Structures are given as C-alpha cells and as structure tokens.
Amino acid sequence: MTDLKSILKTIKKFTKSKEFNEYAERAALKMVTSLFSDSGKTWRQAARVNSKGKGIYEALKNELNGPVGKSINEQIKRNAKLIKSMPTSIRPQITNFVKEETLKGRRSENIAEDLLNRFPHMYESKAKVIARTEVSKTSTALTKARCDSLGLPIYIWRTSKDQRVRSSHDIMDDVIIFWNDPPSPEKLAGVKSKLGKYHAGDCPNCRCYSEPVIRLNFITWPHKVYYKNKIVTMTKKQFEEIM
Template sequence: MKLKLRQAFDLAAIARDQGKAGRVEFQPVATRMWFETELYRAINRAVLAPYTAAREEILEAAKATKATLTQDAFSLSDVMSALRGSFTQAARLSEGPMRSLFEGEARRHDEKWIDQVNRVIGIDLKAVVSSRQIAPAIDLAVQGNVALIKGLSDDVAKRVETTIIDLVTRGASTKEISKALTDIGGFTKGRAQLIAITEANKFNGQLNRIRQEQAGVTRYTWSTARDNRVRPSHRAREGQTYRWDTPPAGGPPGSEPRCRCIARAVLDLDEGKFRRSERQRAGREGLRAVEAALGL
C-alpha cells in the first residue's frame, strides 16, 4: 500500500532563495545496523522464544506418541495447541515494543534529514518537519511486522506438527526427531533475520520517500551498498537518477527483500527557472499567434 503524500513545502524554491544553483545532492539517510538487530530480537522474542520454551515438551510428546500410537496419552496435539497459544500471546505483546522501535527510528531519521538540509542549504526544517506526517507510515510498519510475526509463527507451528507426525509415523529415532526440531529452530532464526533486514530497509526507504516528496523533491539518485551482495540489476542503477512517481522495476530503493540501497535526494535548481522561461516563451508565442489571426 502506497501512502498518499502532500507536499508540505518547496525545498528547491528555498534553496534558490539561499543563492543555490545547479544540481544539489544530499547524503542518503541509511538504516542503522542497531535497528535491524533490535527488530530481529523483537521477532525472535515473539517466535523463537516460545518455540524454544516448548521444544522439550514437543520432543517428549513425540516420544510418547511414538511409544503409544494406539493408546490414550499426553498427545502432540495438546503441546501444539499450547504452542499456538503462546505464539498468539507473544504476537499480541510484540505490538508495543515494535511501535517503540519504529517511532525511535523515525525520530532518528528526521534528525538526520534535518541536519542534511541544514548543512547543504543552510536552513532548519524543524518548524515544518513533524512526527504527525509519518504517523501513518509507522502504523503500517507496525501492523505489517506484527502480521509477519503471526505468519512466521503459523509457519513454524505447521512445520513442527507435520515434521513430527511424519517422523513418528516412520518410526524415526529420538535423535532424529531432536535434530529436526533443532533444524526448525535454525529455520526460524533465518526467517527472522530476513524479515528484520528487509523490513528495516523498507521502512527507511519509506521515510526517505515521504520526507523527500513532502519537500517537493521529485528525483533521487540510486545509491547501493557497493559490495558483492548487491543485486546485479541494482548495481547497474548505481548513480542513476529516477523519479519517485515512476520507479524502476521492483520499486524504489529498499523495496525488495534484503535490499540495502538508498535514495539520495536530488534538487535540480535550474529546472524551475527553465520551466518559467518555457512558460514565458509559450505565452509570447501564443500572444503573437492570436495577434496574427486577428490581423493586428
């Protein structure tokens, strides 16, 4: 879902008033590794921690089910029901900490953006940059990440249940079952890391877009992490200029999984002058055409 943005002020006009001309580029505001790490920890607290806490009970239930397939016993379904309940509660409790994380990162991003503009152009945006402007983006980010936690929890629960049932049915050893549970824990960590990296960079990309478009910045330069993990298609975009309203395939920087690319704000300060001169020329030509038609 793309947020509908309204331009709050014209940064290019302000820059011209300050005597700036030509093309001005700002240093990109990047995602903090701290934010990715804290997001990863939050996801793990909501998914991996309940799973780890239930792991031994799952193993014991699997052993009991294996030993007494035709008898009433403490069943795997009891343990899975309890695990799903723990996941549901953990996901619900994750919303508050998740909101605090995104709000804190948004404040940090605003400070960086304000500092960038102040150093490059010499104006302070504190009077026009408000937290209310990005509240919808924070709400969407929190909602989306809680949904991702719930989705990962459901996936883990399904993997546990289907894996254990399959192993017990095949008569697998306790060692094999234990290893399968360890593998599921590794899968959970890997998915949590992927979600954290992707969502942290996606949120940073959203903030860059919001703050730039609200300032009337229509163009950005694509900036990659410049290492061997950059997608070939993104590496080819390094230094290329794009418009926010016509993004390339896959979306603007930070849109795709694990994308660490950043949008560097660009101001073409001569563009406004060019457009004004074009309008003046068109007006003069139009006036001459009218006069010629009237025989003046």
C-alpha cells in the same frame, strides 16, 4: 510433546497469546521509531547545508501530525503483523524436516526431540530475514513520506557497493529515480523475476537505500536517470525539462 501435531498446536497457541502479541507490537514500535529518529538526523544534517534548511527543520518538527506520522503508524502495524506471523511461517520448514527424517526411518519421538532443539534456530533465522527486509522497507517508506511532505520528487538509488550487491541493483547505483515512477531493476538487467517495480530497499533482503535530492546543484552532471522504463544519461538542462 512427542509428535508434529502437538508441536504445531503449541506454536499456534503461542502466536495467539497476549504476551507474544504485546512483544510483537513493542518490537515493531522500536524498529520503526528508531529508524524515524536515525533518518531524522540525516535530514537535519542535509538541512544545514542547503537553502531549504529552515523549511526542512520546521517540517521535521511537525511531521508526526501529517503524512509522515500516518506512514509511521502504518509501518508499525505492518511490522507487528509480520512479527506475529513468524512462528506460523516456519511451519513448512517443520513439515519438511519431519518428512525427511521419517523417510530415514526415524521414530517420531526422536524427530520431535530434534525439532524442539531446532525450533529456536529456525525462529531466529526467519526473524533475521524479516527484520532485514522490513527495516529496509520501513526506511524507504519514511524517506518517501518525508520527500512527499517537503515536495521533493526525486532520489538517488544507492547500493552498499560490495560483492553481495545483486547484478540487477548494481546497474541502479547512482541513478536518479522519480518517487512516482519506480523502476523494475530485474527487467532492466534482463533477469526473470516476479518482483515487478519497486524503490530502493523495497524488495526482500535488499540493502540499497534512497538518498533524497534536495537541490539539483548537488548532483554532478551529466547524470544517469531512470526515465520512460530506461536508464538514460541527461544534462542538467535536459533533466529540468522533464521535472
């Protein structure tokens, strides 16, 4: 392969191969089922320390046959589709690299050689971004499905509490959120963004997560609550009135 056209043709052929498609489906299955297993442990731990424990245990045993099982299958399909798109999605990077090197006066044969050496790195970089985002989104989707099946309407937004936390998410930390009313963190922080409304862990490169609230007694009151497009502080009594 000595030119851009043949390299892109090879990438396209690779994405349609049986081997790559099988790999993508296996990777997606592994990603989702491992999250399902890990988060299940967390839920079982929570079940041991509250009055709904028995109900949660029974729900966890049967959830694959209900909405959680449906959510898992949807996440596997979505993640497999994203993994399959990775080689194609780095095309803009390849095109830009060729354009920049051509402007430097380099020969196409030399550019193609460099590109072949860079391709694994670009593929790996894109894979890491997708993996970080999709693992987080999948975790949120599974938590929401579990909460829906157990009749738990709220969660607490948690951040990773380090310097990498974006300012719009920093203000969401420790805020009670209703699953049926996701916030727009950027709008609340006065930051211009097209992300719109979403739950913890549901935007690109987000490391936040949703902590299900099983009993209001586990919360220290007064507490921050996202309500009617604002973050307000409520007492337990005030919160119970809007539940």
